[in-house]
Amino acid sequence: GIQVEQSPPDLILQEGANSTLRCNFSDSVNNLQWFHQNPWGQLINLFYIPSGTKQNGRLSATTVATERYSLLYISSSQTTDSGVYFCAPPTGGGNKLTFGTGTQLKVEL
C-alpha cells in the first residue's frame, strides 16, 4: 500500500515564527487532506487539496501531485497552533485515508 511520510517528526517554535511541514507519499493520489489534532484528540480539517495551493488565514498548503508531496505552511505561529499535524491521502478506493505519522508542533511564548 501507499506509504505516507511526514517531516519533521517534532518541531518547537517561538511564537511568531514561521514553519513548513512536509508530507511525502509513495504513489499518486487523487487528493489529500491536512488535519490538526488538538490536545483532546479531535481532528480538525485544515485543507482538502488535490493539487495547487490554498490559503486560509495564517495557514496555506501546496500539493504537487506529480512529485508526490504536499507542504503545509504556518506563518506567525501562535500557542494555539500546538498539536499534531497529519496529512492523509485517500487510498485503496472509497474514503479510506492513510495517515502519516504526524508532526508534533509545540509553540512557546
Place this chain on the structure above:
Amino acid sequence: KAGVTQTPRYLIKTRGQQVTLSCSPISGHRSVSWYQQTPGQGLQFLFEYFSETQRNKGNFPGRFSGRQFSNSRSEMNVSTLELGDSALYLCASSLRSYNEQFFGPGTRLTVL
C-alpha cells in the same frame, strides 16, 4: 449544520467484554468511516460504510465489526476485548467517495 457526533466519549471495560460505539454523521452524508488511534500504531483505518454497505475494510481481526443504518448512523462493535484495544476510536463522515472527510470528537476506550 451539526458536526459528526460520537457516543460515548469515554468508556472503561474489562478484558473479555464487548463494546458498541456509535457515530452520527453530518446530515446528508452517506459515508461513515472508522479509525483506531494508538500511540504505537498511529491512526489506522478500520472500515467504511456507504448506504448501509461495508465498502472497505482495514487489516483488523474479525472481533471488530460495524454496521450502518438507513439514517446513515453507524455503530462499531468490538467483542472479546483485549488490553491492546485501548485506543481513541474516531469516525469520519463524507458526502460521497473521494470527498472531504470530517471527524467526530472520538471515543476513548480503556480496557483493564
